Amino acid sequence: MTATAPVRRTVDRVRTKTLGGPTEQVDRNALVIAPNEVHNTDPFLLMAEDWFSTPGFEWHPHRGLETVTVVLDGKLEHGDSLGHAGALEPGDIQWMTAGSGIIHRELAYHNEFAHTLQLWLNLPGDKRMVDTRYQDLRRAEQATVASPGVLVRVVSGDTSGVHGTAETHWPITGLMVTLEPGSSYTPVLPAQDRTFAYVVAGAATIGGTAVGDGQIAWSDPMGGDEPSSLDLLATDPEQPTTLMLFSGKPIREPIVFGGPFVMGSRAEIEQAFADYRRGRFGQVPRLARL
Template sequence: MSEAVQRNIKDHWYVKYEEASFPFIQKGWVLPVERWADFDPFILMAEDWFKRGAFSDHPHRGFQTVTYVIDGRLEHIDNGGGRDILEPGDMQYMNAGWSARHAEEAVGNDIAHTLQLWLNLPRDLRHSETSYQNVYAEDAPVVSFQGGTVKVFSGDVAGVTGPLQSAVPITMSEITLTEGASYTHKLPETHNAFVYVLSGDIEFGESPVNLKKHGAGTLTFKENGNENNESDLIMKANSRRSKVLVYSGTPIREEIVPYGPFVMSTMDEIKEAYRDFHNGKFGPPAV
């Protein structure tokens, strides 16, 4: 049996934040959209702080979202009759498919603090059926190791399977470490992956790179390897209460046009999406 590929940090940066006009409060790009080809199958990830009214009724088409609640409460409303409230540590998946129309609102006077990841769809799934799935923090399996835990939202990780069922399979894990603790996170060697540090101070990789809170990093991977082979990402915490999210997925390698609330293959398809929305093909408002 061959030795597992060792993952290292390929590129890293710290998120820069900008104040925004009410009901938006602050925003930063964890994954900036102009680099989507580097992040494939991921397109972008935004970190937002907002009050109610910031993300009222709006449409989507052609991609998936994975929304993780860091703080505050988030109310999901969709025009198919779905409504729920997510709390810190919960996440929601949406396959926008052909015609999603929803709202994501802070609850009451809360300030919602969220991470929203846009996940690409292959061209042949852009017209798939719209769907939503909530994964509550207590429903994601947790595996303990010396000095920490790994909570698995999606994929087969650490001997357990996360409940998220996305149209394009991914892994998503939340790893918590105490000071001095080490952990080896296993991922399919062909998955493109990135990390985002929520708190603390962590060293990543066989050739260690240090990232603190608000630090993001892409990982090396073996694109032409075997999807059944695992790779190792070594991490070590330098402070207590260190927490990181790790996402991974197989690159789709298709050209995309992200524009406004839509992700399609061509600008003509973007224009068609706007026409369909204005002509009522996305259905009634989400209220």
């Protein structure tokens, strides 16, 4: 029996990150995925890029979502109401399930410098209140796919027969891809997934479309059960191209934002604020800085 050849994906739209900052928390920031068109981005709700030294993001709550924080440069200090505390270095990734409620903080280690990407992931209604969970995915421990000119760090899901180490509540393929000039890589992805590729540095042709530094390319679900593929080609002749590629099936359920909470209704948002005020997310740890 002959295996079905993957259907080649194309890019449906390209967006350029919106620069902002400085703010009371960060030296500067950018919005890569805006939360105002979730019907076009689900299961990905928001992605921010931040450069900060002090004060960073002091204790704050979350409920009803997962966050994926990628350290691009510097060193990120973190702590949470589950008792975790530590520091993440470039290439390390933090995968946090806020679920029923968590309080955490993200600071630049020793108030020096941190450059991060943080992606908010949607959860289906029956998983929004799961137990909170924290995963440190150290760069040295991440699964990899390597060939001449290509290095893929597999954060979650499967690619090229390699399985990522992150445990997920919704099937998500997460890849950090580094391509030397002129090199290419073609991941195979479920056709029902929505996929994005964000160019962190360099330039690329993604699904036949030119995408530059600071731009994000979207490929929408194709339908059907056959596998699909997305061609990635590094086109910057001067430096390696780094891409963040995530793929997941849209959940297609009601989504309501309420500050740091993501739920399915306004009533659930109000309940989240009430539970937080009543201390049901746990106590803010009295942890000294690392």
